[in-house]
Amino acid sequence: MNLREIVGRHRALLIAGVGMGLVGAAATLAQPWMLGRLIEAVALDKPIAGTVTLIALFFIADAALGAGHAYAIGRAGENIVFDTRRILGGRLLRSQIPHFSRLQQGDVFSRTVSDTSIACLVVAQAMAQMVTSVFMVVGGIVLMARLDWKLLLTAVGCLGLASGGALLLARQVRIAAMKNRQNVGAFGSGLQRVLGAITTVKASRAEERETEELARLADKARRSGIRVTGFGSMLTPVMNVGTQLSLAVVIAWGMARVATGSLSSADLTSFVMYLFYLVSPLVMLFMSIGQIQQGRAAVQRVMELGAVPQEEEERETEVGQGKEREPVAESAPAVCFEKVGFAYQQDAEVLRDVSFTLPPRGLTAIVGASGAGKTTVFQLIERFFQPGSGTIRVAGIDIADLRLAELRSKVGYVEQDTPLLRGTIRENLTYANPDADADDIARALRLASLESFVGELPQGLDTELGERGAGLSGGQRQRLAIARTLLQRPEVILLDEVTAHLDSDTEAALRDAMTEAARECAVLAIAHRLSTIAQADRIIVMEEGGVRAIGTHRELIETDEVYRRLAGQQFTTEEALT
């Protein structure tokens, strides 16, 4: 992600904005001079209509160009914010899971939402403001020097004092604003943490404590916000004092010189006007310097986030593109692990020498103690993580040779706690295949045993999920996810079975959905319940990151001690031995 490139895309608007600002500044600078000429003409009794018209035109041009400048720069700023957010959002969604999972969600949020807008508006607005302000200040000083350099030195002396004060204040504003952004970010992270765990908070009766903690974080943000306002509110008055002081000195000394005839009243008037006109750009200049300092920190935060490694980038560098693929037999196994080893962190192997094969159809259950590596097997099939050694094939093809989109179209993933996406049941169903037609949807609903449930809803498929009364149970959510996955027509479905206790009807419906799905493709289910395990065509028993045994329920009960033990813990002995 390159901010320079993004800004470059909007350079025409930025240049137009700065151009209008500079011409407007020139029109502003011409006004005091023309007013001086008007005073001279009045004093000498010369015709003034032409000069008055010209002054009026300059006033109008100045106002119009000022508005055009602000609009063009503001628009360019918003465009840059938009591009940055769009690119950043895409990069986050395409980021590699191992890197993404190391990021703090609250921090990602504040970088994507607020840092982008600070960074881009500062880049566009403060930079443009600085260019026009410098032009105004330098132009004003040059013209004032031409009128009377002694008066200029006096005025600059007073303004210089005020500017020194303003610079110190601007520095304080910047420091306070940085602190304030950190505090606001910390509040955002805190809020996200508790809202993400709201049920635990409620169940632990921790609302009071968490509310206090949130209030503490909000108060830190309030205090630093007040410091920003405090220093910021002194900035303009300090400059005003400098202006008033220099005005008083300039007018008193200037009038004395007009009286002695060493300065014309027209030049004095122009000079005083320049002094007025100088103040606002000077304040702007100091503000812009402060803002640019703040913006630099925000730019850095945005760039850091934008640098999160991308899935396909990694593919393109590590795996040669355009590699010829060997034709695959129809009967190729749906999934094949060959001596796969994997570690999330160095020297902490989670899978070792895992080998198994799934035929194109049928239900395979994976069982094993907690931490045995069952979910990790799924993560590797989806290529969320890369295996450290060995080969994984899906539909006969080494997944390292598949583009991610192709691989993931062949694999459907039904998580244990399937999140509902925004929108209606229909939108949730067709999420992985937006082109699915009504027949496909009806078939998927039937296979997932959801037909009658959806049929009974007054708005059917168009029921908004998450609305009151339209919440789904764990089992229904999983069946919805199975239906969504079936619509995708994958070759393998990975299913992390819900562990929560389900009533017998829901359990039977889920079991039917699994059996139906297994008729169409290979279903690999992390199984927690006897109903799944008993109906599975084969069971893979995992232990400490390795495959311990593979067989049917009956075979394993007879031959494998660990399976017997697992079965004994999970089901009643009576059931297990059936």
Ligand SMILES: Nc1ncnc2c1ncn2[C@@H]1O[C@H](COP(=O)(O)OP(=O)(O)OP(=O)(O)O)[C@@H](O)[C@H]1O
């Ligand atoms: N993102 C991760 N980073 C580091 N270690 C991890 C990560 N995810 C899992 N692990 C570790 O890998 C090992 C296997 O975890 P995995 O989730 O695959 O087990 P599991 O068999 O699915 O367990 P469970 O039934 O409890 O879900 C565990 O020791 C776990 O602590």
